[in-house]
Amino acid sequence: MNQMSMTAGKAVDWSAVRGDFPLLERQVNGRPLLYFDSANTGQKPRSVIETVDDFYRRHNANVSRAVHTLGSEATEAYEGARRKLARFVNVHPDELVLCSGTTFAINLAAYSWALPRLQPGDVILLTQMEHHANIVPWQLVAQRTGATIEVAGITPDGALDLDALYAAMTPEVKLLGVTHVSNVLGTVNPVREICREARRRGIATLIDGSQALPHRKVDIAAIGCDFYAFTGHKMCGPTGTGALWARKEHLAAMPPFLGGGEMIREVRFDGTVFNDPPHKFEAGTPNIAGHIGLGAAVDYLDALGMSQVEAREMELLAHLNEELARIDGVRIFGNAEEKAAVVSFLVEGAHAHDLATLLDLEGVAVRSGHHCAHPLMHFYGVAATCRASLAFYNTHDEVERFAAALVKVRGLLA
Ligand SMILES: Cc1ncc(COP(=O)(O)O)c(C=O)c1O
CATH class of the missing domain: 3.40.640.10 (Type I PLP-dependent aspartate aminotransferase-like (Major domain))
Structure with a gap:
């Protein structure tokens, strides 16, 4: 996927943007970190x-x-x-x-x-x-x-x-x-x-x-x-x-x-x-x-421009939805027409914490649990979900790596 995005006439070099975030260079469990937990807390650019x-x-x-x-x-x-x-x-x-x-x-x-x-x-x-x-x-x-x-x-x-x-x-x-x-x-x-x-x-x-x-x-x-x-x-x-x-x-x-x-x-x-x-x-x-x-x-x-940030995240969300739609047994919570790049999901037969724990072994950080929203969990009749939440510093490669990790983990839990 192209790393340049053009919105409102301004091109952003998203790979350079990603380079502004030192923590994203980390390895976790021997794998490059894949941070899909920005709704929990966001990563910090070098300037901050x-x-x-x-x-x-x-x-x-x-x-x-x-x-x-x-x-x-x-x-x-x-x-x-x-x-x-x-x-x-x-x-x-x-x-x-x-x-x-x-x-x-x-x-x-x-x-x-x-x-x-x-x-x-x-x-x-x-x-x-x-x-x-x-x-x-x-x-x-x-x-x-x-x-x-x-x-x-x-x-x-x-x-x-x-x-x-x-x-x-x-x-x-x-x-x-x-x-x-x-x-x-x-x-x-x-x-x-x-x-x-x-x-x-x-x-x-x-x-x-x-x-x-x-x-x-x-x-x-x-x-x-x-x-x-x-x-x-x-x-x-x-x-x-x-x-x-x-x-x-x-x-x-x-x-x-x-x-x-x-x-x-x-x-x-x-x-x-x-x-x-x-x-x-x-x-x-x-x-x-x-x-x-x-x-x-x-x-x-x-300096990035919030319209660029939003457009970038919408592209990543569309890609993530496409990838998840290809995986059997994935249930997504929240399909409102206007939606930010947050995807709560469960995989049939797997507990949210087991999914998140095994994903962590693949270097993937997602949150699992009630997300400080018990009444919403009660509404859907579940105790917990997994949540992948993206930010503009994520990449299309990461979306694909995430989907591959989820398929692997699903196989382990089936
Ligand atoms: C929608 C929403 N409201 C409130 C909060 C609480 O924010 P903080 O813990 O920074 O006070 C959060 C944090 O997760 C949130 O996502």
Whole structure:
């Protein structure tokens, strides 16, 4: 297969791109590593690794505290990363609370926005395909407020049942939490349309963008949600990074989630004046190096172009689907029309963990298990699946190697 891809007039040399990822040179169990687990965490390009390394070697200091040169450099680099990230998703930097990732971001919205305002009789509406990170924080809030949780269903091919979702948007619903892209099925949900419908009914929306940002252009302003949560480590950035975007009026009204240094303007024993958002929500020393590294990841993805990234991954997905269709006994979970390069599957007669363990012996990294989505596993009546999740740095050769490894492993388990 051709390693050059041409989209929107710009050619990308994908073999050179792959060379930017040092870890992909590794051998695992005596075989070249075949990394199909990017939905779990993404690999890091050299520029991100070097940015983090350079920060610790040459600029390391705390942010927003010291007036010395290193302190200013660290603050400028950290705030510069926030600005890059904000531009990347088309929002204002003051509306972007940097945090450790999606889990923290959703908890922040749950505790600071929902907890003080929900009451008995209110409903939090979720969907069957949510990650536990977009379920459990709402359960905790529901337990403490007396609100209840309702769930909008999906179709057997793994798309949201939009009619059912809109019918479930009753006046009692105060918040809708929905994932932009399913981490198990790959389904890309029409979040813009969903947010428009929710807004018409006065329902606030939180979109879990963990699996969207790494794979497609995301314009949060155009989506029209109230909250958008994402994680940096799946989009070429370091672990422990991410953000919650929220509308300015929400951030202004929300009490802080955590108290401590940095989030205050003045502290007295008889009362504290909080800092302005987003700093009001960033207590303590943040993950400075990580977020500066995430800024480098944004530079990297920007230089590639998200439309190129998406087109490349769609080519790889089509190829993977072709290869899997040739193998007997493979059941795929999630065939929605709009789908990212995530394929959950089972092979007749084989347990997901056995498949993943034997694939690992072939150098293939896939995830097996419930993928932090128990309700989705219950919907399909399975305990676990195997999941091959691709990124733009994968290759067509790898897709073929993966299919060959799966045929071999299937033979061993039959
Ligand atoms: C859809 C989705 N939501 C939330 C999360 C949680 O992200 P994190 O563990 O980075 O907070 C993940 C990570 O797997 C995910 O795929």
